[in-house]
Amino acid sequence: MIDPLVEIKGLTVDFEQDGRRLRVVDGIDLAIAPGEAVGIVGESGSGKSVTWLAALGLLPGHARIGGSVRLEGLQLAGAPAGVLEGVRGKRIAMIFQDPSSCLNPVHRIGWQLIEALKLHRGLDSTRARNEALRLLDQVGIADARRRLNDYPHQLSGGLNQRVMIAMALAAEPDLLIADEPTTALDATIQAQILALLGSIRRDTGMALVLISHDLGVVAENVNRVAVMYAGRLVEEALSQDLFAVPRHPYTQGLLAALPELTGPRRRLAAIPGTVPEPGKVPAGCAFSPRCPLAEQRCGSEPPPSRRVGMLHRAVCHLQIEPGVSAWALPRAAE
Amino acid sequence: MSALVEAIDLRRHYAVHVGRGPFTAKATLRAVDGVSLRVERGRTLGLVGESGCGKSTTGKLVLGLIPSTSGTVRHDGTDMPAINTPAWRALRLRMQMVFQDPLGALDRRLPIGQQITEPLAIHGIATTVERRERARAVMEAVGLQMHQFGRYPHELSGGQRQRVVLARALITEPDFLVCDEPISALDVSIQAQVVNLLLDLQERLGIAYLFISHDLKVVRQVSHEVAVMYLGRIVEQGEAESLFAHPAHPYTRALVSAIPVPLSAQGPRRERLLLQGDPPNPVDVPRGCAFHTRCPFAIASCRVETPALRPKADGRLVACHRVDEPALQVAA
Numbered sequence: 307m308i309d310p311l312v313e314i315k316g317l318t319v320d321f322e323q324d325g326r327r328l329r330v331v332d333g334i335d336l337a338i339a340p341g342e343a344v345g346i347v348g349e350s351g352s353g354k355s356v357t358w359l360a361a362l363g364l365l366p367g368h369a370r371i372g373g374s375v376r377l378e379g380l381q382l383a384g385a386p387a388g389v390l391e392g393v394r395g396k397r398i399a400m401i402f403q404d405p406s407s408c409l410n411p412v413h414r415i416g417w418q419l420i421e422a423l424k425l426h427r428g429l430d431s432t433r434a435r436n437e438a439l440r441l442l443d444q445v446g447i448a449d450a451r452r453r454l455n456d457y458p459h460q461l462s463g464g465l466n467q468r469v470m471i472a473m474a475l476a477a478e479p480d481l482l483i484a485d486e487p488t489t490a491l492d493a494t495i496q497a498q499i500l501a502l503l504g505s506i507r508r509d510t511g512m513a514l515v516l517i518s519h520d521l522g523v524v525a526e527n528v529n530r531v532a533v534m535y536a537g538r539l540v541e542e543a544l545s546q547d548l549f550a551v552p553r554h555p556y557t558q559g560l561l562a563a564l565p566e567l568t569g570p571r572r573r574l575a576a577i578p579g580t581v582p583e584p585g586k587v588p589a590g591c592a593f594s595p596r597c598p599l600a601e602q603r604c605g606s607e608p609p610p611s612r613r614v615g616m617l618h619r620a621v622c623h624l625q626i627e628p629g630v631s632a633w634a635l636p637r638a639a640e
Numbered sequence: 641m642s643a644l645v646e647a648i649d650l651r652r653h654y655a656v657h658v659g660r661g662p663f664t665a666k667a668t669l670r671a672v673d674g675v676s677l678r679v680e681r682g683r684t685l686g687l688v689g690e691s692g693c694g695k696s697t698t699g700k701l702v703l704g705l706i707p708s709t710s711g712t713v714r715h716d717g718t719d720m721p722a723i724n725t726p727a728w729r730a731l732r733l734r735m736q737m738v739f740q741d742p743l744g745a746l747d748r749r750l751p752i753g754q755q756i757t758e759p760l761a762i763h764g765i766a767t768t769v770e771r772r773e774r775a776r777a778v779m780e781a782v783g784l785q786m787h788q789f790g791r792y793p794h795e796l797s798g799g800q801r802q803r804v805v806l807a808r809a810l811i812t813e814p815d816f817l818v819c820d821e822p823i824s825a826l827d828v829s830i831q832a833q834v835v836n837l838l839l840d841l842q843e844r845l846g847i848a849y850l851f852i853s854h855d856l857k858v859v860r861q862v863s864h865e866v867a868v869m870y871l872g873r874i875v876e877q878g879e880a881e882s883l884f885a886h887p888a889h890p891y892t893r894a895l896v897s898a899i900p901v902p903l904s905a906q907g908p909r910r911e912r913l914l915l916q917g918d919p920p921n922p923v924d925v926p927r928g929c930a931f932h933t934r935c936p937f938a939i940a941s942c943r944v945e946t947p948a949l950r951p952k953a954d955g956r957l958v959a960c961h962r963v964d965e966p967a968l969q970v971a972a
Contacts, residue, residue: 349827349828349829350827462918464918465918492690492691492854492919493690493854493856493895493898493899494690494894494895494898494915494919495690495918496898496900497897497898497900497914497915498914498915500900501914519827519828520828520900521828521902522899522900522901522902523900525900525901525902526900526901527900549902559829560828560829561902563828563829563831563832564828564832564857564902565832565835565857565858565860565861566857566860566901567856567857567860567884567896567899567901568884568885571860571861571881573836573839574832574835574836574861575832576829576830576832576833576835576836577829577832577833578833580797580799580800580830581827581829
């Protein structure tokens with residue numbers, strides 16, 4: 307097994323609020339290999355974004371971070387600002403959902419790109435400008451020379467996201483974290499941006515973490531998927547395995563709740579209840595109040611992380627056999 | 641058979657200024673440009689398209705929430721009365737709207753019970769006691785509990801808030817609901833709950849829906865018929881399952897192929913039609929077929945002549961010059 311590029315071990319994030327501590331990320335273990343594409347799936351509040359903001363030290367001061375985040379042996383969790391500055395944007399870049407709010411509205415696209423190039427790569431103005439043109443070309447922006455002089459408001463959402471990607475690529479990072487990169491975009495533009503991320507990854511060999519609430523987006527664009535629920539990792543598998551033989555009741559429920567584009571229409575199997583609020587997560591398995599098979603111990607004992615197949619882990623007390631849905635089994639005795 | 645709601649050649653144009661500085665040119669933004677549709681009693685028409693294609697404006701025009709530039713809307717065979725007249729208000733009891741963002745559509749400072757009964761208060765229907773009784777019935781119908789009557793919106797989850805918005809729309813016993821992206825703001829596991837609820841309500845109460853969404857999978861799940869809009873016009877319309885299984889218009893084909901699906905659901909290899917560029921500015925819609933600038937099949941006549949929405953042999957309506965060519969494939 308190759309050494310991981312990034313290795314997260316036992317990561318916890320607590321927000322302090324009114325003298326109370328709210329745990330929003332609760333013990334994440336995850337490794338990203340060089341050049342690998344990993345998807346992080348979860349509903350809002352599952353901690354999928356906070357995990358990576360914490361890893362890069364981008365959370366506000368009242369966040370308390372525990373555990374370890376290593377980038378090729380370099381400890382990032384709790385690292386001093388100087389260390390993080392050498393990593394953020396340079397070795398690990400991040401793009402977000404709403405590109406227009408990440409770009410500075412009062413500066414031209416070119417100015418912002420060139421600034422990033424000077425900062426991260428130490429290029430002089432002429433070479434930075436040429437590199438900016440090359441980057442805009444790489445992210446598929448036609449007529450790059452003219453676009454350098456545009457302001458963000460003159461570009462569409464899709465073009466702005468391309469500019470953000472160009473900026474993220476400026477420092478030739480080892481890992482790009484894309485946090486819901488296409489959620490604010492239309493379907494046809496989303497397809498363009500995802501195709502672009504795929505081709506850049508093939509060309510540069512950088513690793514990609516794709517954070518999304520959309521199982522379809524993740525399925526088509528990554529090798530491996532981690533499913534998060536209420537701040538914890540519940541299942542981790544190669545994409546094809548996760549979608550073909552999901553083993554955690556939550557993953558199974560999520561997949562059954564999705565309408566399909568082909569085949570006969572069936573009634574959607576909705577997961578009852580709602581995601582628990584931070585601070586009100588049960589002591590045992592976070593999903594136990596909504597799980598059809600929850601037993602006594604599920605509410606009180608933290609479930610073990612079990613290996614259920616090759617590169618496939620499920621965090622569940624119950625060992626659900628492959629091909630069996632928790633939602634089709636008879637309910638546990640009350 | 642007369643449709644419950646029928647719109648004929650609806651248009652909504654806005655006068656806008658283009659360019660910067662004090663001397664700007666006037667232009668016309670054709671948000672909706674000749675849309676006709678019918679919704680039968682107890683049925684659902686899905687309206688899909690990308691942002692800015694005019695689908696929400698169409699929904700508002702159908703309800704008369706905004707005046708149309710031209711065109712007519714008929715409800716139950718009679719023309720819609722002029723906006724803000726007593727007759728229009730009476731009709732609005734039977735036609736309601738459900739918005740996308742439940743928190744934005746609710747008043748944060750009023751308990752939800754008061755908001756649910758508000759339509760009755762506005763229309764001066766029933767006594768306070770009867771209103772509460774009717775609220776109990778609709779709250780039960782949408783899966784809310786009576787102890788939540790005095791709660792405020794922030795005390796509820798996103799899914800529950802959307803149920804409140806639905807309950808408020810249902811309390812006047814409408815026979816037609818315009819649902820504008822009703823589940824887009826909700827989490828995946830909650831979306832399925834609301835979709836199922838909408839289907840159950842239709843079955844029990846016989847409500848017709850105009851269901852507006854950019855999410856093709858959800859639209860297919862709830863709709864009997866689907867209309868696809870591009871830049872203010874319907875480009876394709878037909879029965880839901882067959883439309884998504886065999887889209888005919890190049891734009892619909894691109895939309896369908898752009899929807900990512902989990903691998904387990906993938907059958908035979910899907911067509912991949914990746915469009916170039918962004919949708920054109922709606923102020924400056926291309927001449928001819930509005931889609932020709934992004935269409936991989938565009939030919940000379942597409943740039944000149946606007947294709948009409950014509951029925952094909954199977955009843956599907958398609959606005960494309962080349963739709964009858966047997967094997968319209970992407971040139972490799």
